[in-house]
Amino acid sequence: MKKIVSFFIVALVLSFLLVIFAASKSKPVPKVESGKIIVATSFYPLAEFAKRIGGDYVDVVNITPAGVEAHDYEPTPRDITSIRVSKIFLYQGAGFDPWAERVAQDLIGTDIKVMNITNQFDLRSIASDGTSAKDPHVWLDPVLAQKEVKIIRDALISVFPQHSDTFNQNADAFNVKLAELDVFIGKSLTGCALSDIIVSHQAFSYFSSRYGINETAISGISPEEEPSAQRLGEVAQLAKEKNIKTIFFETLASPKLAETVAREAGLTTSVLNPLEGLTLEEIRAGKDYLSVMTDNVHNLQQALQCQNK
Amino acid sequence: MIRAFIAGIAVALVAPTIGMFLVVRRYSLMADTLAHVSLVGVAIGLVTKIQPVLIAIIAAIIAAIGIEKLRGTKRVFGESILALFLSGSLAIASVIISAAGGFNMSLLNFLFGSITTVTQSDVFIIVAMSLVVLVTIFVFFNKFFLVSFDEELARTDGIRAKFYSTLLVVLAAITVALSMRIVGVLLIGALMVIPVITAIQFSRGFRATILLSIAISLMSVVVGLFTSYYFSLASGGTIVVVALLLFLLSIVFNKKS
Amino acid sequence: MPEQIIKVQKLNFQYLGEQVLRNLSFSVDAGEYLGIIGPNGGGKTTLVKILLGLQKPTSGEVVMFDESLETFHDFNRLGYVPQRISHTDSGFPATVNEIVFSGRTADKYPFYRVTAEDKRVVDEVMKVTEISGLSHRLIGNLSGGERQRVFIARALASDPEILILDEPTVGVDALAQKQFYSFLKVLNKTKGITILFITHDLEMIAREATKVLCLNHNLVCYGDPSKALDDKVLLDMYQTDMKHVHEHSHENI
Numbered sequence: 001m002k003k004i005v006s007f008f009i010v011a012l013v014l015s016f017l018l019v020i021f022a023a024s025k026s027k028p029v030p031k032v033e034s035g036k037i038i039v040a041t042s043f044y045p046l047a048e049f050a051k052r053i054g055g056d057y058v059d060v061v062n063i064t065p066a067g068v069e070a071h072d073y074e075p076t077p078r079d080i081t082s083i084r085v086s087k088i089f090l091y092q093g094a095g096f097d098p099w100a101e102r103v104a105q106d107l108i109g110t111d112i113k114v115m116n117i118t119n120q121f122d123l124r125s126i127a128s129d130g131t132s133a134k135d136p137h138v139w140l141d142p143v144l145a146q147k148e149v150k151i152i153r154d155a156l157i158s159v160f161p162q163h164s165d166t167f168n169q170n171a172d173a174f175n176v177k178l179a180e181l182d183v184f185i186g187k188s189l190t191g192c193a194l195s196d197i198i199v200s201h202q203a204f205s206y207f208s209s210r211y212g213i214n215e216t217a218i219s220g221i222s223p224e225e226e227p228s229a230q231r232l233g234e235v236a237q238l239a240k241e242k243n244i245k246t247i248f249f250e251t252l253a254s255p256k257l258a259e260t261v262a263r264e265a266g267l268t269t270s271v272l273n274p275l276e277g278l279t280l281e282e283i284r285a286g287k288d289y290l291s292v293m294t295d296n297v298h299n300l301q302q303a304l305q306c307q308n309k
Numbered sequence: 310m311i312r313a314f315i316a317g318i319a320v321a322l323v324a325p326t327i328g329m330f331l332v333v334r335r336y337s338l339m340a341d342t343l344a345h346v347s348l349v350g351v352a353i354g355l356v357t358k359i360q361p362v363l364i365a366i367i368a369a370i371i372a373a374i375g376i377e378k379l380r381g382t383k384r385v386f387g388e389s390i391l392a393l394f395l396s397g398s399l400a401i402a403s404v405i406i407s408a409a410g411g412f413n414m415s416l417l418n419f420l421f422g423s424i425t426t427v428t429q430s431d432v433f434i435i436v437a438m439s440l441v442v443l444v445t446i447f448v449f450f451n452k453f454f455l456v457s458f459d460e461e462l463a464r465t466d467g468i469r470a471k472f473y474s475t476l477l478v479v480l481a482a483i484t485v486a487l488s489m490r491i492v493g494v495l496l497i498g499a500l501m502v503i504p505v506i507t508a509i510q511f512s513r514g515f516r517a518t519i520l521l522s523i524a525i526s527l528m529s530v531v532v533g534l535f536t537s538y539y540f541s542l543a544s545g546g547t548i549v550v551v552a553l554l555l556f557l558l559s560i561v562f563n564k565k566s
Numbered sequence: 567m568p569e570q571i572i573k574v575q576k577l578n579f580q581y582l583g584e585q586v587l588r589n590l591s592f593s594v595d596a597g598e599y600l601g602i603i604g605p606n607g608g609g610k611t612t613l614v615k616i617l618l619g620l621q622k623p624t625s626g627e628v629v630m631f632d633e634s635l636e637t638f639h640d641f642n643r644l645g646y647v648p649q650r651i652s653h654t655d656s657g658f659p660a661t662v663n664e665i666v667f668s669g670r671t672a673d674k675y676p677f678y679r680v681t682a683e684d685k686r687v688v689d690e691v692m693k694v695t696e697i698s699g700l701s702h703r704l705i706g707n708l709s710g711g712e713r714q715r716v717f718i719a720r721a722l723a724s725d726p727e728i729l730i731l732d733e734p735t736v737g738v739d740a741l742a743q744k745q746f747y748s749f750l751k752v753l754n755k756t757k758g759i760t761i762l763f764i765t766h767d768l769e770m771i772a773r774e775a776t777k778v779l780c781l782n783h784n785l786v787c788y789g790d791p792s793k794a795l796d797d798k799v800l801l802d803m804y805q806t807d808m809k810h811v812h813e814h815s816h817e818n819i
Contacts, residue, residue, distance in 0.1 A: 003563070007562045077544055
């Protein structure tokens, strides 16, 4: 009995020290500065758009950390607290950020404005036999991205109406850039020798249909899916038929799949970033939505053997 | 955070209680096995569009009964049976998923619950489940104890040993299938085993060991949640690490001199 | 005429096409000390399992306390000490006290709380078996002899009228065996508990038992040990001479 009591005393003391130490080292929960509101977002593009629109009146807290796939992320208690002190919580929905859907459920009844972005879109169905999934990757189409910007702008105005002028101006200015991007992509991808791309997971269907590209994904809608041997064979066959020389992989997911197919079919690999998050290197290099999209276009031009370089 | 605490405490009470009976029967990997079996249920549920959670529970219960039956035949070692079901169900789930034309994103939601995203209805489910499991174990405690100690001896006392053995694994199946979606399979699996083997280090009787393991798992949950909050760490993992540290501490305390 | 508490009539048991028990008929009187001997695989343990209700006979009838075994449920009247004492899971976290109590309370209805009477009986059987001092020790930390006494105490905790022991002295040292035999004799004589004792130890049977039953699929002998155990019977059973049988019995000490 003595041994058990002393075990618990030692364990309690150690735990207490651990918690005290943790508390002293902990990063503060985002403080609400006067004249500002906090907007929490589930992943990178939403954070970027909210920052562009909100400017100086908004502190954006992006929950999914750099280098992590939003889909796999498990929020920490601190993240939940950050969301709780925010005025607006933006998330993608449609199964893209399942943890955020659960958090959102929990925010019903609070005064936090919760926005499921994909609810505002008429999503494409990705029909596979038996199951049909909705495709949440709308932000990769600059035209649909402009709609996202408007949705976020309206959310900001409804919570912070005194700055509606600023939000309107900022949103309009950013949407001009997105419109320019749309024109740039359209121009860049015309007059190309090829029109088929192979990607590791099906993230680019909105993008592809906008610019007349045929997207073939090795795996399906989710990056975690493991393709069958038959599927890998089909992809290799397709590459041969369509004279495809390049296979695209992503920055956040493992390139193993793309590399395997590339090796088997004698192809090269390149990066097509679905912007589901930025890595630390990309952030350090000052990358953002517009520059990554531009990089994507350059890589596509190479692969599709386009003229307008 | 209050919900995380309530759900965590419910799991901390129920997991080692049922885990004690599993550990002494060499069923330590039961939670992981049942979680993978539940995945088959979820896959079937998503394909047939019937309540995936319900089918996951049914699949886990059927597997638990199958594991007990197979153990009764003495054709396969206890831990090999678990390996058989674990890898087998993972294989079946991946075949079902690929036959149905791919991973639906929502499949993963059922496997990786997280204690930080527990909702109001989750709290209700997990507290109700814990009450049912704890009360059942309390009511039949003497029978479960004897059946776990020696099944044949139990039968000579006129106890329906097969029934109570099966009831035990069915309780484990319900616990795992329900709580993995809410708090994650890592947490439920670890709390079923680690606090129990920590408590066993103190060489106490059966009841004392259960009470001790509950105290240890409660401590792991509370300390783990606080630490994960201040360090901004994943809560489930932090709780399990705290439980591991307590296990190491118990080894130090019980070192044979 | 003492009461017959076990009656076995034309009992047959087949397992995987093999005749394990053939046409057994015998009876046990209250207060008897019956030694059951026979070669390994001769059906001794099977007979015990049938008596305990663990296995169903292929044909024949067993009457226990004037009730057919098919409907008999009052297994508290039987105490059983298993063969596997020496290989009980040594890591199992249970105290001697918990094991002994399980013999009395495990089959009680739900929500049963331990009564003063339960405590008194358990205290008494632990005193009788001389394990009172061990009550808070873990079962896995005991010696073979101590563990054996715990299992006897467990069997006695339900106040049985019949005590069935299946080679309980395997793995127990000679001194502990001797004490054990005299202890059983006391139980038999003073408390009137009927004893069924399975063993290879012929000398012990000759010395202690009031009746012997030799089993090699058939009933080879049955009766007073001094008369029933002649060389012809032993030759029949073990298909060898006495000398070998004695050696065999020593192996188990």
